[in-house]
Amino acid sequence: MALGPGKYDAVTTLARGLTHAQAVVLIVINGVHGSGFSVQSVGAPMAGLPDLLEALAADIRATLRPPH
Numbered sequence: 611m612a613l614g615p616g617k618y619d620a621v622t623t624l625a626r627g628l629t630h631a632q633a634v635v636l637i638v639i640n641g642v643h644g645s646g647f648s649v650q651s652v653g654a655p656m657a658g659l660p661d662l663l664e665a666l667a668a669d670i671r672a673t674l675r676p677p678h
Contacts, residue, residue: 622648635659 618638626634632654637647649659 616648617643617646618648619650622650626650626652633659635663 618636618641621638622634622636625631625636633649633651633656635647635649639645649656
């Protein structure tokens with residue numbers, strides 16, 4: 611993960627401000643600047659992010675899995 615502003619940092623800043631969130635994770639697929647992601651955290655620990663993303667991935671896989 612790169613440090614510093616990325617191609618979707620301004621949108622992430624806007625989302626964080628509008629939601630008054632301590633942290634925002636933005637994932638963009640085929641956006642105006644291509645695909646990418648941006649993570650911002652102000653005061654919120656980033657240590658829990660990997661577990662959150664793994665849980666999200668598991669939920670997405672379960673949703674996409676064909677019914678038996």
